[in-house]
Amino acid sequence: MSKIQQARDLLENNRVYLLGQKEEIIKQLKNPKIVAWSEVKLSTVNNLLKALGIPSTDLQKSLTRYPDCAKEISTYLKSCHNEIANQLADLIGNKFPDKALQLAEQFQQRIHHLEDLKAALYNEIEIFFTADKMLRQNLNIESLISLAFHLGQTHKDRFNGGLEVYRIITGAVDAEQTSLTLPEACQQVEKLELRFKNIDTPTSLPRLADEVVFHYIQIGVDTIRPVADFAKATSGILAADMGAVLNIEAELSALEKEGTLTILKNIPQYAAAIGKLISGLYHKRELKTAIVKIAETLELLNIYHLALKNKIIPAIQEQVTSPQSEINPVFLAAKMTRSFFTGAKGIILTMKLMLKSLSGQEAINQVELQLILEKALNNCGIFYGKSPKDVKKLAVFINDLIKQFSQPFPYDNIFLLVKQAIATYGGSVDRFIRQYHTKKEFQAIAKTSIPATFGKLSTALVGKQSAFTKANQ
Numbered sequence: 001m002s003k004i005q006q007a008r009d010l011l012e013n014n015r016v017y018l019l020g021q022k023e024e025i026i027k028q029l030k031n032p033k034i035v036a037w038s039e040v041k042l043s044t045v046n047n048l049l050k051a052l053g054i055p056s057t058d059l060q061k062s063l064t065r066y067p068d069c070a071k072e073i074s075t076y077l078k079s080c081h082n083e084i085a086n087q088l089a090d091l092i093g094n095k096f097p098d099k100a101l102q103l104a105e106q107f108q109q110r111i112h113h114l115e116d117l118k119a120a121l122y123n124e125i126e127i128f129f130t131a132d133k134m135l136r137q138n139l140n141i142e143s144l145i146s147l148a149f150h151l152g153q154t155h156k157d158r159f160n161g162g163l164e165v166y167r168i169i170t171g172a173v174d175a176e177q178t179s180l181t182l183p184e185a186c187q188q189v190e191k192l193e194l195r196f197k198n199i200d201t202p203t204s205l206p207r208l209a210d211e212v213v214f215h216y217i218q219i220g221v222d223t224i225r226p227v228a229d230f231a232k233a234t235s236g237i238l239a240a241d242m243g244a245v246l247n248i249e250a251e252l253s254a255l256e257k258e259g260t261l262t263i264l265k266n267i268p269q270y271a272a273a274i275g276k277l278i279s280g281l282y283h284k285r286e287l288k289t290a291i292v293k294i295a296e297t298l299e300l301l302n303i304y305h306l307a308l309k310n311k312i313i314p315a316i317q318e319q320v321t322s323p324q325s326e327i328n329p330v331f332l333a334a335k336m337t338r339s340f341f342t343g344a345k346g347i348i349l350t351m352k353l354m355l356k357s358l359s360g361q362e363a364i365n366q367v368e369l370q371l372i373l374e375k376a377l378n379n380c381g382i383f384y385g386k387s388p389k390d391v392k393k394l395a396v397f398i399n400d401l402i403k404q405f406s407q408p409f410p411y412d413n414i415f416l417l418v419k420q421a422i423a424t425y426g427g428s429v430d431r432f433i434r435q436y437h438t439k440k441e442f443q444a445i446a447k448t449s450i451p452a453t454f455g456k457l458s459t460a461l462v463g464k465q466s467a468f469t470k471a472n473q
Contacts, residue, residue, distance in 0.1 A: 036260035226468035
């Protein structure tokens with residue numbers, strides 16, 4: 001291939017390249033996101049942009065400078081086009097092929113300057129794409145709150161009071177937020193309900209100990225129920241407000257797909273609607289107090305659950321087999337059996353039982369009595385019941401254990417002893433649970449002050465249960 005042809009090919013390729021670059025640049029400058037900002041009168045939307053964190057000053061500077069960059073590129077491209085046309089014309093009948101190729105190669109080097117000009121232009125117009133992206137990212141209630149306050153011209157305390165309620169009912173993110181939100185409260189209630197329902201007591205526990213443990217589990221369950229009802233009722237009261245929030249969010253989401261000018265035109269009306277919504281929530285600010293009460297109760301329930309499941313139940317399981325433990329059925333049965341047969345009263349009973357035995361009637365010795373007491377403690381399921389039905393049920397249970405003995409003696413004496421053993425054992429298990437030191441064990445992980453013992457904690461929950469039940473009426 002001749003050098004003249006090489007020069008011609010090089011020039012033609014450069015012309016194609018420059019035409020392609022020109023089309024690319026024109027297409028970029030016609031991008032709707034650039035055109036839109038060119039049509040915006042920034043002075044009219046300056047406060048809006050400031051509220052959304054969009055740098056209007058930088059936009060204004062780029063609007064001024066980028067046309068100059070585009071004009072410089074246009075001039076440069078025109079110059080390059082003329083240069084290519086001149087060199088191609090000079091190739092006709094050219095007698096100096098080496099010189100012609102050298103000039104074409106030199107021009108090839110010069111057109112690299114276009115990349116610098118493009119970089120300068122793109123650097124200027126990048127702000128328009130960034131601003132457009134920021135504008136669309138801010139199409140949500142949380143981002144428009146600052147603008148809503150500015151446009152609403154509402155009283156600051158009224159707006160801030162409503163804003164606190166808004167954050168509580170929506171769970172909106174806030175760096176300074178420390179209280180529980182309503183969605184979080186409802187979620188925690190559901191989790192705690194499941195956790196209490198899933199507390200398993202060991203099958204090795206005596207039935208009477210299991211009955212006492214179940215009593216305390218039930219306190220937790222019975223406290224959760226009115227709290228759950230209260231949280232649901234509160235959510236119901238705010239259903240209309242939540243509906244308004246969701247509607248605005250949906251409309252803002254749809255607006256995100258519109259053009260820049262349409263977005264800028266409509267944002268003020270949505271900000272005004274948000275301001276009206278938030279200011280209107282001011283009248284429901286008592287909800288904050290309600291949420292604080294719910295949060296405190298849920299915290300106590302959480303500690304209550306942790307103490308009962310992870311500490312108290314395992315400790316009871318260990319103690320029921322400990323040789324000298326008051327909640328070991330064998331130990332207590334042996335202790336009460338000895339007391340039955342010792343002392344002046346015991347001597348009299350022993351003599352009466354001996355006479356019964358000599359007369360051929362059913363008597364009882366220490367081993368038999370201890371076994372009866374152990375059976376009672378391991379199988380009795382009644383401790384807290386005080387109703388006539390429960391009293392009768394307990395009497396039937398004891399009678400089934402000792403019905404073989406004659407009445408009134410020794411039946412009545414044994415009946416009374418079994419009943420006392422049940423009361424003593426149940427009281428020992430109850431006392432063991434209530435004396436557990438919750439504050440010492442769990443205060444470090446608690447967000448609120450907790451009672452010193454599990455007994456005081458359970459009493460506090462019974463009080464909370466009553467308060468929420470009353471509030472639900």
